[in-house]
Amino acid sequence: MSPNNPLLNDQFWKWIKALDQYVGNNSYKNMLSIFTDVQDDEVLFHEAVHFLQKFGYEIKAYKKDGELWLESGESPEIRVGFTLPDWLALQSHFPFIHNFEDHEVFGDLVKFLQKTEYTNSQYDLYRVISDTEAKKKLVEGFADDQKGIIANLENAQSEKICLVLNTKENKFLEVYPHKLVYLEGYLHLIGEDTSDRCLLAICVNEVLSLSYREDIVYEVNFSPVEIEDFISAFRSVASNEERLVMKILTPEHVDLNPPYHFLGNPYITSSADGDLIWAASVEVSDELYDWLGEINEYVEIIDPEGVKLGLEDYIQQTSKIPLKKAS
Numbered sequence: 001m002s003p004n005n006p007l008l009n010d011q012f013w014k015w016i017k018a019l020d021q022y023v024g025n026n027s028y029k030n031m032l033s034i035f036t037d038v039q040d041d042e043v044l045f046h047e048a049v050h051f052l053q054k055f056g057y058e059i060k061a062y063k064k065d066g067e068l069w070l071e072s073g074e075s076p077e078i079r080v081g082f083t084l085p086d087w088l089a090l091q092s093h094f095p096f097i098h099n100f101e102d103h104e105v106f107g108d109l110v111k112f113l114q115k116t117e118y119t120n121s122q123y124d125l126y127r128v129i130s131d132t133e134a135k136k137k138l139v140e141g142f143a144d145d146q147k148g149i150i151a152n153l154e155n156a157q158s159e160k161i162c163l164v165l166n167t168k169e170n171k172f173l174e175v176y177p178h179k180l181v182y183l184e185g186y187l188h189l190i191g192e193d194t195s196d197r198c199l200l201a202i203c204v205n206e207v208l209s210l211s212y213r214e215d216i217v218y219e220v221n222f223s224p225v226e227i228e229d230f231i232s233a234f235r236s237v238a239s240n241e242e243r244l245v246m247k248i249l250t251p252e253h254v255d256l257n258p259p260y261h262f263l264g265n266p267y268i269t270s271s272a273d274g275d276l277i278w279a280a281s282v283e284v285s286d287e288l289y290d291w292l293g294e295i296n297e298y299v300e301i302i303d304p305e306g307v308k309l310g311l312e313d314y315i316q317q318t319s320k321i322p323l324k325k326a327s
Contacts (some may be wrong), residue, residue, distance in 0.1 A: 264280060
């Protein structure tokens with residue numbers, strides 16, 4: 001962005017926004033009272049009006065009885081059609097936008113991009129990158145043979161391919177894979193037994209080897225909601241599920257969908273103070289504390305107190321992440 005760009009003049013940008021928000025006729029004096037953050041500068045006012053006119057905006061300034069007035073039409077609506085590569089390319093430039101964070105235009109651009117990202121969350125470049133990196137980090141804790149099995153399970157899940165699993169009990173199970181998730185502190189594969197069409201939770205540590213069955217066309221028997229109910233029922237038996245409630249201090253730094261974690265019935269709302277409040281049913285485990293430790297700087301646990309204290313103990317024991325200072 002050129003340093004001569006007029007949008008980098010904060011007062012000019014404030015007038016651009018003010019002019020765009022008003023439709024109809026109004027006096028310059030009255031606009032100063034409505035938009036209190038704009039500068040009382042008739043020259044700057046005229047420059048902003050002329051700037052918008054260059055884009056075909058139906059707007060003009062004129063004198064009436066010796067007083068300066070504005071006549072403005074509806075704001076033009078800009079529609080931009082992105083292909084997926086276009087949108088990914090634009091997202092890759094988001095970090096460079098911070099070079100202009102000292103300017104008024106920066107905050108409005110960030111709000112626009114955040115809104116666009118939210119409405120197109122399935123195409124979030126940084127979520128995919130973060131998810132991939134997080135999975136690699138988690139898998140590092142497994143033995144080499146288990147890493148290969150997890151990679152194959154991931155691939156089968158993505159490609160929707162049936163598997164034959166050879167377990168340590170010398171059982172061979174033909175399974176349609178749905179998802180990998182932590183249960184009782186261990187990574188499990190949730191899938192359908194293709195013979196009796198029931199749901200199974202198979203501990204990855206129990207799998208010796210696997211093979212693909214690409215020749216099988218399996219008709220899925222369970223919906224995503226039913227799979228979530230199955231996981232919730234599994235966890236309820238272990239009685240280690242809690243409803244976690246957190247205040248999200250900086251949403252841009254928090255991934256609320258960490259890999260291999262099942263967060264049941266997630267809910268997001270805003271408090272009366274405008275704080276972002278998030279809640280979900282979680283399984284209390286070291287894996288949960290690993291995740292909470294990574295985002296500890298950006299969240300505040302509201303409830304339950306046991307999880308809050310458990311996280312403090314876990315961080316002290318592992319010495320991975322320093323505790324937040326009291327505010």
